[in-house]
Amino acid sequence: MSMREVFHRPEALADVATHYCPGCDHGIVHRLVAEAIDELGVRDSTIGVAPVGCAVFAYNYWSVDMVQAAHGRAPAVATGIKRVRPNDTVFTYQGDGDLAAIGTAEIVHAAARRENITVIFINNSVYGMTSGQMAPTTLLGQVTTTTPGGRDPQRHGFPIRVTELLNALEGPVYLARTAVNTPKNLNVTKKAIRAAFECQIKGQGFSLVEVLSTCPSAWGLNPVECVGWLENNLIPHYPLGVVREPAATPKEEVAVGAR
């Protein structure tokens, strides 16, 4: 009997167990990043930057050279790496607290400089690592440990749409928001991550993929319920699609259906 391999570990994914909770999307996105690195043949020349957040141990999960950055500073760290090693592929992997709260200045300016790096941005609408506080992406009404009565715009302000915010800048070359809730969207995310890395490899400049992700632990839902919550709440507020591509003019939006 012959066996057909249907699933294998990408070379860029280290052969170690991750610490993520069951049903967490971090692991899925790690895999997609590894597949893109393998397919583009850049594993040997890639340097990744890990954030502070649940993905802090990501330096162990990819079999490429890795640098751990202070909370929110990954785009600045990646800039330093890229500027002295312009021929290598440099990416950051950041959560929404890391990227859109404490690291807002660093991401905005890396994007504005058209820094030739790739950013994988995990938007799970909460601080996972510190167990479920409000994030800059927390939806209005959403209950977190620091918004026990739900996020109230009067007191806590409004959620930030990072992809749209960065789309107001001239700098970015590729901006997309995706999700990994269905097999189809998994493929879309994979394509987007690949396209983002390709921008960098071609020397075109700053690329970012925002991936809407689940956090079963902080959301207090099981993995299946999480998918439903993401579809009913996150996606409507954070529309999926590629909003900036190398060929497109800065303001042009390419609408892609939500699912």
Add this chain to the structure above:
Amino acid sequence: MKILMEGNEAIAEAAVRAGCRAYFGYPITPQTQIIEYLAKRMPEVGGVVLQAESEVASINMVYGAAAAGARVMTSSSSPGISLMCEGLSYLAGAELPCLIVNVMRAGPGLGGILPSQADYWQATRGGGHGGYRSLVLAPSSVQECVDLMKLGFDKADEYRNPVLILADGLLGQMMEPVELPELCETSSANKPWAATGLHGRSHHNIINSLDTVPERLERHCLHLEDKYRQIASAEVRHETFGDSDARVVVVAYGTVARIVRSAVERARAEGMKVAMVRPISLWPFPSVGIDEASKAAERMLVVEMNAGQMVDDVRLAVHDRVPVRFYGRQGGMVCSVREVFEQIVALYKEVPEYVHA
């Protein structure tokens, strides 16, 4: 051949000559000339200069470039260094070599743009969290700025540790003749630990300061402690001047040391037995040198452009065996030779009473 150069520009040129090919910084008086000079100079040697969005970003860019094996630096002045302290702690924790220049200005807060030495505690005690050390070098002339830049970069690489050049605003702005060293190149090839991309290497390098296993983190801390002990024993630098049997010993660093030296010379010319010690490394502190220079001393005087910071280290150095007095000016005010001379005279007059009391 000597050429006339302003301190800030000499620091910048010395960095290039020392093989530094990456600079990240944010403008702040009184050291903005460093980034302006390098903006023109770095491209000539194929180096990188980037004006960051903040000092927080600059130091993290330095962290990235250092992680990738580059000889890299930043420079700033007091308020900017405060913002860099988080990054400094990470650099020390991840054992990344880099050089940071602080051309100090008066504080606290926004303070003023005129010279000061009020960041001594911040520099020598770490500044950031977690209990780490940086090698701190304090030049007192433009030539010494040049010399300490090369030394600083070399020591940073040798110990895989941040090195701080602590200068004051006077040094940054003053013009003096300097002898510049030859231009040299460095490469990341001798940094096998660096995150340079695999390029054929079989294991992946990880630059990191996190360890959630306390036994391992303690081992890392002990390793750092051991390294700091090595630095403390091998990298003390100071200069002594004056009488070996001095009754009054004055301690000062940076430009203040030049003023103090003139005052000491004048006191000696008037027949007083006086000496001075000028720490060049502020950490490690030349405690032994100060202790030895003060064997016969009956009074010590510490002169600083602050409210008294190094004075604590001098007291520790002499184990409070000798009364240690302090004279300081603040807010950008610089002491004069006459002021220091009068302090020496006053102390000298105190001595007999003290001895016979």
